[in-house]
Structures are given as C-alpha cells and as structure tokens.
Amino acid sequence: MQSSQQLIQKTLRLSKGSRTQTGENTAREDYQGNQSQAKTISQLSVSEQRILVNQIFGMFEARWPLQFKKAWPLDIHTTANDGENLDIKLKTAKKSWLNNERFQQLTPAQVELGIQRTSSESRFIPSLADFLMYCAEADRDKHGLPTADVAWREVTQHCHEQMTHHWSHEAVYEAARATDFFRIRNAQGGEVESLRKTFESLYKQLCNRIAHGEQIPDVRPALEDARSKSPVELNEQYHEAKLQAEIKAQGLQQLTSAQSALAAMRARLA
Numbered sequence: 001m002q003s004s005q006q007l008i009q010k011t012l013r014l015s016k017g018s019r020t021q022t023g024e025n026t027a028r029e030d031y032q033g034n035q036s037q038a039k040t041i042s043q044l045s046v047s048e049q050r051i052l053v054n055q056i057f058g059m060f061e062a063r064w065p066l067q068f069k070k071a072w073p074l075d076i077h078t079t080a081n082d083g084e085n086l087d088i089k090l091k092t093a094k095k096s097w098l099n100n101e102r103f104q105q106l107t108p109a110q111v112e113l114g115i116q117r118t119s120s121e122s123r124f125i126p127s128l129a130d131f132l133m134y135c136a137e138a139d140r141d142k143h144g145l146p147t148a149d150v151a152w153r154e155v156t157q158h159c160h161e162q163m164t165h166h167w168s169h170e171a172v173y174e175a176a177r178a179t180d181f182f183r184i185r186n187a188q189g190g191e192v193e194s195l196r197k198t199f200e201s202l203y204k205q206l207c208n209r210i211a212h213g214e215q216i217p218d219v220r221p222a223l224e225d226a227r228s229k230s231p232v233e234l235n236e237q238y239h240e241a242k243l244q245a246e247i248k249a250q251g252l253q254q255l256t257s258a259q260s261a262l263a264a265m266r267a268r269l270a
Helices: 004-017 032-037 046-063 063-069 088-099 108-121 128-143 148-161 172-177 181-186 189-209 218-226 231-249 258-269
Strands: none
Touching: 046 063, 046 088, 046 108, 063 231, 108 128, 128 189, 148 172, 148 189, 172 181, 172 189, 181 189
8 A cells, every 4th residue: 555655646647747637737947947946936928827727727637637627627618719628617716826826825834735735635626715725825834934823822822931931933932922922911801802813913924024034033042041040140131221212212323331321311311
C-alpha cells in the first residue's frame, strides 16, 4: 500500500502533466521564474494565473477522477461557437477562483502547500473556501504559527506574565502587545470579545506578512535576557527607556548626556 507521501507525489506528477477538459496544459512551462518572484497571485500575468489554476484543477482531476467527471462532465452541449461542445461549468469554476480576492492574495508558494495539504487530507474535491483553509493551515504549520484560537488562549492565560512566559511565536507576542496586555488582563464582559477580535485581526495581519516573506522582529531573546535581570535592574531599565523617549520627544537628542538633557527640560519648565 502506498504511503500518504507517495500518493501526494504521484498526484502532483499527474497533475503537472495532465490536460484539463478545457484543453489547456497544466504544465508550469516557463513561468516558474516569475512565479517564484511574485509575492501574490495578483502579481502574475493573466496567462500565468491561468496556468496556476489549471495546475490546481489538474490535481483535482488526477486525485479524484470520478468526482471530477461528475462535477464537470465532458459532454455539455451548447449553441456557442457553432454548436461546439464547451465545458462551460469548468471554465466558470476556474474563473470564479481567479476572480476571488482572497485567492488573488495567496502566494504561489502557499498554493503549492495548499495543493499538497488538500491531496493528503481531503476525501473530496474541495470548495474554494476549503482550499483557502488548507493553504492557510499548511502555511501556518510551515512557519510554526499556532491557530488564532490557540494563540488567543495562550495570550489570555499568560497576559499577566508577558515578560516571563516563553511565547510560542513572536507573532503571538506582537499581536498581544499591540492589542494591549494591560487591557487584556483587566477586560470584563463584552470587552473581552472586542479585544479578541482586535487581537485576531492583528495576528492575521502578522501571519500574512510572514507568509509574504517579511521578517517580524523576534522579541523572545530580549525577553529571555529580561528574565535574567533582577527587579531593580528591570526598574532602572524601564525608567531609562522612559527618559530616552522623553528626550527624543523634546528634540534634545543632540545633547551629550542624560544630565544635560534633564537640565534643558527643567529650564524649559522654569
């Protein structure tokens, strides 16, 4: 019996060499270079987008041939083009995928991951919504990102120990920090759900930035360093940071020492 990985590879080989019922080859041809450089599908040319969606539907045809034939049968008669048999349903399905805004914002790499996840885990040809879900799940796994539910649960359980908790991913910490740890700690009633929505929106944005190749500064080493400091050292560090921020706000960065900057601020208040 074939392993799941062998089945995935076989399906991908078949889909890359197959011809879908619209008669368009699903091979990658010469667009691979542009595909690897494009951040999103929307940045590919029209012909390159068509090749990519043909690759997806070619996988459907290779992985679930009977389901594919039932969903998009070969012989659909139409009076268009002097009575030529056209598979209008299949063309319409592909067009609806290509016109979907969320699909357009995927990266080609995410589509590759989604194809593999779909072929491995789905028993049926997925809807567009299901395929988008598989792409998101596979991409999260690749980058070690927890789901939004798991991330929020981590935040609510450890918001009182933001400096000492070992956060699962920098994106979780950053989204929680931007939402406001203090508000999360003290939220009651309806405010909890409001903060959850804010957190999930910020977390989703960070996940998308990571998926598109952006590096999110990892604060966890700094937190590790903070854990090794005494309360007195942490207090001094906190007040030093506040002082530097005030100096910058007053436009006194050019002064050579904190003492001279403080003297200048006192003179302004006199």
